[in-house]
Amino acid sequence: MAVDMDDFWVFGYGSLMWNPGFAFENKMTARAFGYRRALCVRSWVHRGTQERPGLVLGLDYGGSCHGMAFKVAQKNKTDVIDYLRERELVTHVYKERTMPVKLADGRRVPALTYVIDRNHVQYAGTLSAEEAAATVAVSHGKSGANTEYLMNTLAHLQDMGIRDHWLEEVAASVKRMQAQA
Structure with a gap:
């Protein structure tokens, strides 16, 4: 299948995959290269507080x-971009980027996505699974427990047939910590 250069795609790697919040024409699994999904964003509101930040997903280097790629109709492009900017750029911890992704059918398409700003104060850096688990296990925010966010993310990834070994390791560490408490 040829790629129409007028096609507009959005790449999601976290909650956007199962809760996009916008209209789309098509969706399929996709892979972004040069970036990985990581619990690298300190959450001060939804899954933690400024005093005890939680961790949420970001797309970090390496x-x-x-994830999931969504094809958006041209007539909806502006509205979708406006919606995504409102959703993803609240504290500007993410940078808006267009990058190539490889769709499940083998096509490579440019897709709008949001990557972590490593210079932002909310960037947690590269954490080991144990370090991430220690934070996730004790953090709560206005949207609930950080543990709930992690387990919900993994459940949705598994439902979509996407394995994330590092997140699975974090979840196993959280469960061990909870069992020992």
């Missing part, structure tokens, strides 16, 4: 990331 590796590759399986």
